């Protein structure tokens with residue numbers, strides 16, 4: 001009998017997160033003939049996602065749908081995950097490398113006595129079919145490739161590095177509701193009272209296909225509106241350097257880099273960002289980097305695929321108008 005894979009999918013704001021489809025693809029890359037793959041859905045109202053995730057080529061969807069799981073709390077979520085793992089007996093469990101995945105995966109690995117490889121950006125197989133998992137080190141300055149010496153195996157997958165598994169119309173998976181009882185009295189030791197979303201939040205920065213990012217060269221909060229107009233036309237998310245956040249031009253929720261978010265979009269447009277190593281740590285794996293900077297010697301041009309030497313307040317509005325025409 002083959003191995004069983006379990007992918008822990010995540011829903012947010014009424015839809016499945018893109019990283020869930022990418023994580024299914026990563027797990028499928030590891031599979032061999034005869035292996036089986038299941039998805040896990042945990043939360044309040046997540047049954048609504050079972051059909052869609054079931055059309056991504058998984059064999060079964062395990063669902064824990066409970067009102068007590070409306071806000072992520074590891075104390076409440078972990079027993080739900082443990083119940084699914086108990087039911088599925090997986091040989092490999094794949095999570096997105098998200099706040100939730102990073103929190104749950106090590107706890108599960110410890111409970112199972114499993115090895116864990118985190119923040120995986122590529123997965124290949126050697127001649128013997130062993131998985132070779134690559135992950136960045138030292139804020140992206142180096143990469144290491146690891147393999148598991150035993151099963152079960154726990155993996156977290158960095159968003160935007162694997163193509164999303166496709167949803168096939170007509171396909172369907174068996175859906176199994178897994179019983180769950182919230183932790184009994186004295187109950188949870190911590191309770192999430194409120195979640196305050198800081199980013200403007202139109203598009204999730206870590207999942208965006210295009211990011212328009214601003215640095216200290218944007219000069220003010222009003223200056224960021226110039227970038228927001230370009231982002232709106234492109235359907236992009238807005239990001240920032242720490243320089244811009246420190247200067248108070250935007251919220252720290254937008255910060256990209258070593259101490260901010262790591263993004264790997266298809267297109268990264270850096271406006272008025274010098275290209276400090278700590279910033280590059282968060283964006284240098286973007287597929288195409290476009291830099292706009294008035295200093296031709298700015299280090300960002302060393303990593304850029306396309307560079308525009310000029311004043312961003314002239315260049316960005318021109319680009320916005322041209323993209324608007326081209327995309328109309």
Ligand SMILES: Cc1cc2nc3c(=O)[nH]c(=O)nc-3n(C[C@H](O)[C@H](O)[C@H](O)COP(=O)(O)OP(=O)(O)OC[C@H]3O[C@@H](n4cnc5c(N)ncnc54)[C@H](O)[C@@H]3O)c2cc1C
Pocket residue numbers: 214215216217218240241242243244255256257258259260261271272273274275276277278279282292293294295298310311312313
């Ligand atoms: C421990 C540590 C962690 C850090 N973590 C991070 C991190 O996570 N993310 C991060 O970003 N930084 C981080 N930093 C800070 C980092 O070292 C840089 O200070 C920061 O990235 C600089 O931001 P910046 O490029 O916006 O500003 P600057 O370096 O000041 O660059 C501004 C750029 O704008 C250009 N410019 C100015 N006006 C215009 C204009 N009108 N048109 C076009 N271009 C213009 C200038 O030529 C310049 O290149 C960290 C630093 C430390 C020590």
